[in-house]
Amino acid sequence: MSATTIREAAFLNRFQSVWSRKRRTQLWQVLASSLLLAVAGFGLIAMADYAWELNRSIRATLLISVAVGVVAYFVRSLWQTLTHTGRPATASEIEQAFPELGQAVRTTVQFGEMPAEEIKNDGVASSLVAAMAAQTHQRALPLTIEDVIPVKRLWLLAGIAVGFATLLFGASSLDWEWRSAAQRAALADTSYRDLEVQPGHLTIDEGAGTQIEIDLIGRTNRKVVLMTRLADEANAEWTERTLEELKPSNTEQSSKGTASRPRAEFIAKLDRIVKPVEYRVVAGELASATYLIDVRRPLAIEALKIDLTPPAYTGQEKTTFLDGNLSALEGTVAVFDVTFDKPVKSASIVLAPRRTPIDDEDKNLPIELPLRERTAESSSGGSSAAALNTFTTSLALVEDRNYTIVAEARDGTKLAETKYRIRVRQDQPPQVSFESPGDSIEVHSLAELLMRIRVRDDYGLSQAGVVFQVNNEQTVPLIAEEFATVVAAANEFTATGKVSPTTQTALEKALPLELFELTQKDSVMYFGYAEDNRPDNPQRTETDMRFIDIRPFKRSYKMIDPDPMPSMGGGSLKTLEELIKQQRFGLNRTMQIEKRAAAGRNPDASTLDQLMKFETDLAQNVRESAEGLLARGFDSVDLFFQAETAMLAAVDSMSVGKWENATLQMKDALKFLIEQRDLAALFILKNPDAAQLAAMRAYDRLQAQKLRRPKTDKEEARELIQRLEALIAEESSVAESLDAEPEETRESKGDTQ
Secondary structure (H helix, E strand, O other), rough: OOOOHHHHHHHHHHHHHHHHHHHHHHHHHHHHHHHHHHHHHHHHHHHHHHHHOOOOOHHHHHHHHHHHHHHHHHHHHHHHHHOOOOOHHHHHHHHOOOHHHOOOOHHHHHOOOOOHOOOOOOOOOOOHHHHHHHHHHHHOOOOOOHHHHHHHHHHHHHHHHHHHHHHHHHHHHHHHHHHHHHHHOOOOOOOOOOOOOOOOOEEEOOOOEEEEEEEEOOOOOOOEEEEEEEOOOOOOOOOOOOOEEEEEEEEEEOOOOEEEEEEEEEEEOOOOOOOOOOEEEEEEOEOOOOOEEEEEOOOOOOEEEEEEEHHHHHOOOEEEOOOOOOEOOOOOEEEEEEEEEEOEEEEEEOOOOOOOOOOOOOOOEEEEOOOOEEEOOOOOOOOOOHHHOEEEEEEEEOOOOOOEEEEEEEEEEEEEOEEEEEEOOOOOEEEEEEEEEEOEEEOOOOOOEEEEEEEOOEEEEEEEEEEEEEEOOOOOOEEEEEHHHHHHHHHHHOOOOOOOOOEEEEEEEEEEHHHHHHOOOOOOOEEEEEEOOOOOOEEEEOOEEEEEEEEOOOOOOOOOOOOOOOHHHOOOOOOOHHHHHHHHHHHHHHHHHHHOOOOOOOHHHHHHHHHHHHHHHHHHHHHHHHHHHHHHHOOOHHHHHHHHHHHHHHHHHHHHOHHHHHHHHHHHHHHHHHHHHHHHHHHHHHHHOHHHHHHHHHHHHHHHHHHHHOOHHHHHHHHHHHHHHHHHHHHHHHHHHHHHHHHHHHHHHHHOO
8 A cells, every 4th residue: 555545544534634623723712812811801901990090091001911911822822823733743632532542543644644755764564554544544433533622612712702792892882881991991082071061152241140051971979160260360370169069960861862971960150240251160180171251341321412492482492401311391302312332233212102092992002213323424523433323313202201222232232221201291271360359249330340360371371361241142352462472572582582472461451340231130250361372272271250240339228127137138038149159150160161172171971970960959959949939929930940941951951062052051040040139139128028028038048058068178177277377366466466565554454453
């Protein structure tokens, strides 16, 4: 048998297969061992960093050491595997594993590798070697010589390595700290904690405050310190402030929604910052960047000037206010000049809504008046830079309003809200009062009455006068003064450059009653008036209607009863006097309502109801008086009923708003009552029946007391004060007279007593 035949023996083929597989397995085993060593070393580094948070240099040193050790082990193991795993070594391992084979395996392998010539030279017959190879094959057939391949050790090492790797990967996947430890073990720039600082760089208004929000994420076992200093003092020391955690650590959510690292929140408040400030936050080994809080000076009003130009008719000069709160006459034109301390993007004046809407449809919204920039050319003085920051607008002042100035600078700052008040004074109507005659007078028909009135107005009068009327006929002006303000003002302005309207004066004139051939039956009324100089709508003031009672020029007295009738002194009835007095009161109130209605002001419903009730009750009293006198023998009562009819007609006119008709009807009622008074006086003077006069006297006393309205508390207090003042004056007079007497006179009086 040749050498080739020996090499191709079945046992040698089987041995070659075992040797090849064993060698590959040992090589994989070297690789698995190296991998296990690397995983274990890496895991130990991660565990050490997890426990002690090693710095990067230590981690790098450990990682290099592990890498060097793994490489050295791998090279050494690979060398040993390659050099100590030859065919004889494998045959020896088979013989050791299977002693029953003896040395047949090594001998067969040894001669099977040798060429035929070498076998022959060694003195061994090829046939003998072939026979031994066949015998070894037969003896090895039932044996599992493949067991010498270290497959189990390979799988064990591989399993341990994969287990370590899986454990490390699983821990990294489930726990953020192990993940960070693994990343740090691989020298990644990963920290167990992160520091987030908001808002970073920012700009705030001067005097405002801000708050700094700090989040310590991850391991929160570090003290958080806020460090601040003024920005313009770069070499100054930092001021440190330890912060307290705002609330217990919560959990940061990862992008996948799973729980990740804890988060501790801190807030630092900085109040009233007036200078730029630098700040940074330190938490253990972490430190934030240095941030700047810049201060932005807020927009402010540098100057506020308001020129007020009153209406021309007042003759008042223009005034200037340096304050936003105004008080001016209605119709005054206000020119606002607002100078800001830096360039302004937009500005306006916002008028607040009215306190009371004009009507139900009034939306009553704020009104915004834009302020326009005053250019350097339109500025009356000052530098162009100042003019560029000056804004102006004009406004006619017609009602009380609140307003604010709203502005925004070009750098985004806004003007602090400040409220101002506009108070508008109304042009008051003129005042007119009688100095002569008194309120209620009684004169004969040939008297001359001095009519003297005093009129005044706050800005100027245009006309004034006195008007009288007899028996409700056409009114006749007694005094009518035109103050020719336009001509006088033009002349004065030409001479002096100023205008001074007439604001007060006194007017007087005698009223010759003899010219009108008056009798006791006539009703004489008069009133004073005045108008101011408002050009568009002059205001007119009229006094209440005043009355003159005409008495006989000559009176004859005759004693007809020893018992005088004090309630009928002068032959008149007190009841009629009271009715006339009350009718005059109602007439004046009705005339006031008529004037207000002519000016477009409707009377108050309750006031109108009260006046209508007053007149209705008065008409009822007139009827009761007429019926009472008629029952006591006084037959001439037709004028009573005519007065009642006129009063009720006046009430009807007032109920439908016919004020002019109501005034005329009430004047007629007053005229009828005055005529009735004259008839009653004649009846009393000419009636000799004492019993009838006594009955009329008793009735007159009761009816007059019924008609007189009770005094109010104010009237009683006023009368009491007047009595006390009279007593004080009397006592003072007595004391002065006593002080004025000579001492000798007082002593002589005392001796006489």
